Amino acid sequence: MKKYIYSYFLLLAVAMLLLTSCAGHPDVPASSKEAKSMPAIFPDYCNVTVPCNIAPLNFMLPADEYEACVARLTTPDGKQQTYGNGVKVQIPEEEWHAMLDASKEKSIKVEVWGQKAGEWLSFSPFEIHVAKEPIDEYLSYRLIEPSYVAWTYMEIAQRNLTSFEETQIFNNEITMNDKKIGQCINCHSYQNYKTDNMLFHVRLSNAGTVIVNDGKVSRVNMKRDYTISGGVYPSWHPTAKLVAFSTNKTRQAFHTANPNKIEVYDLASDMILYDVETDSVSIVSADSTLLEVYPTWSPDGKYLYYCKSVPLPEEMRDKDIRTTYPKIQYNLYRRSFDLATHGFGDEELVYDAASADKSVTLPRISPDGRYLLFALGQYGCFHSRHHDADIVCIPMGQYTGTGLNAETASPVDLTPLNSKDFSDSYPSWSSNGHWIMIASRRDDDNYSRVYFAYFNNGKVEKAFLLPQEDPEMHVSLLKSYNRPEFMVEPVKISVEEFSKVFDK
């Protein structure tokens, strides 16, 4: 009897193994009808250019239209492999990375078949181009419901871009000592893509800015008598232990019929410089009539770029900001910085957006200093809620000391990166300057997702969505990816270690 039981289990195990292998590497359909179109896969990875170290680009066909999907991937060396599990194509990491290695500076050919009403359709093949330049290994973001005022759980997480591993940097539950007040965590920021010097804010319950200085964690309060708030939007100086912050009195208003839904605006905003070593705060600019925001350093640390509002027309100046806000527009400025004295030079206009009835926000200079990225919308400083917001890239070589504008600047063509009629915002550069990352609401107009695009010598390729192990996750996840930031290494401090600074 025992013998039979063992045989039975052995048979079962073999059958399961066979079944698994069949599910992982299915056969290509013996016969199919030509669809004469590209497959409507999600995410759209057709003809994208990807880094040579990215996680598998898993995708799926729409589950409400197709019953099954099979994909055959062919590498330049002629090797082929098929994948398909229901309507999803999920590629094992090891096999995918081998394919990437074999296709560096070349392409992987992808053929897709979809089963619809019992019949197989074969789609036009597409390619995945593999760039030789890798992407930074880590990415961090805040995961949050795209909320109005209230929120419950939020977390700052880090994702290994070469795999699907996601871990938590911090969450708002562990140190929240008053649920009624709540706790908001935001604005994670790193010095030079590294994590030994970094920070994030904790607001409301148990508030403070958590700063990591050479790996040592502390919590500080940056509010001074002479500042309008503590530090808000940060930018680490690339070499010194200095952080430029804007200080903001931020408010929100809610639309009754506008698809933008929410308007985030500042009643007042200035800029400060925080010295991490001495815990001292100095004012960079504090014009009470204008709004300064989004400081960012040039990669050499010699300039501080920032956005500043242009004065409102005389007749609008005394009116409620909730009525004048659509007229508030920001230009881009910079000031030179002397590291020895911590002194700033005179203000220089870099890009005049207001002259074209636009507003510029979130500037970022490429690591080689040759390109400037920013988000451009019609008004305001919070373009992540503006449907018209797009990313703009301007070669810095065009800037000769006289402010550029829509007529004098020749931006890089970012059509492959931007979406039409959806907010594209929060641009940033990878540390090698070859990958642009943005937060975009293009998939559903509500939940921000992270998109990457290859950038080489002023040419950008089609953007692609952050890959997930389960491609459906981007559809089902009811969280926004907020403030995506590249890192070349993971945050090594655990959630528990961070939480200890709140005990003191």
Next chain:
Amino acid sequence: MKILQGIYTLLFGVAVLLFFGLAYPHHLHYQEQYQLFLFDWNYVWEIVRLPGGVADLLGRFCTQFFLFAWVGALIIALLLSLVQLLTFRLANYGWLYGLSFVPSFLLWLFLLDENALLGGIWAVLLTQFSFYGLLRLPDGWVRHILIFVAFLILYWIAFGGSHYYRIPHTFPTLFYAAWFSAIVIPLVIYVIPKSWGQVHKPRQQHILHSSLFMLTFIVFGTLVWKNANFKAEKVMQYDFMACHQQWNRILATVNAEKPNNQIGVTVQNLALAMHGMLAEHLFDYNQNGIAGLLPDVQSDATSPIPTAEAFYQLGMIYVAQRTVFEAQEAILDFQKSARCYKRLAQTNLIIGSYEVARKYLMALQKTLFYRDFANETLPLLGNEEAIAKHPEYGRLRQCAYGEDFYFSDHTTPEMLESLFFSNTDNCLALEYLKAYYMLTGDREGYTQLLQKLSVKN
């Protein structure tokens, strides 16, 4: 005696069933609407991977049935009766039999609190099951090993949990007293000398047995009744009726007893407006100024929901969406709400955010009782013609604001006026606008409105 004990357990179970079914049904509805149980492995894994997760999951699973109050009452009755039976089975009580009801009564008392979660009851039950099983093992080293392993497992499935009460970082004393008693009472009975529980004369035994049971029943029964929050039950009833759009029932309820709480008055006024009676009969009912019409939205999970219902019915869809979203985010234990998901799907569908609506509907497809709604609604996404013809969504689309402005923190007559004059078929907006002027005593505003109406006509 065994039959009598069976009857006592049955009596207890029936008492629990009748209490929750008749006197406390809306507490069960309340519980159901602040969770979203998904038949999804990721959802299950996220719960069970945490200490106490199995008890929590079982609690959540049962709570989804609270949508139907009598089913919920039956589940609670069965669980509490099971706790009593297991408490009893763990020791030989003799005439102290009545004590076996103490843990169940304490749990009943715990469940009177709307923040008490059913996972707690399962944690007690799982503990008792484990003890019951372990006591039946033959003595020896196997038993010792199994006891050790059982404690480890028990820690993971029940002991280590903290999601037995909705408010985080709160110590529900009553619950832990019940849990403690479920273990300690049988233990004490087990170790005290057998003679304590023995009375030689059967008649005496019978009398003592019944007397202690009666005493326990009367003392705890009184405690349950005295500690029940019938005021909250009434508020929850109004909320439930508004949720299910039972406008006639609401009017029947307020006619029988005038509400004296804000939610009740808000719901009453909404029902009056739905019947076109608000302006005409406003002062026939209790009023609470503007706070009883369209109250300012507070940062909690409960009070904004009926106001959101009024915003929704009025056609203030963006405002309704925000209010529901905020309410859901204010749920104290970070859970999501099936009711809120449903309304968020509806509001997104009405404003044309189909892909966002799809996300909510896809989640609702994974539920037991909202699946049909999701399946019926998904085909509407993007189907402009079908939405226009839909009796609810089509009407609400027609009622939308014609021009955009920022929503004030307080509802103002200008907002209602703008809404009404965007679509003068929106009788509800006119009812609310008139009521607004009447409640604030703004005769000038009311007169001006009548003038505008006469000009329009």
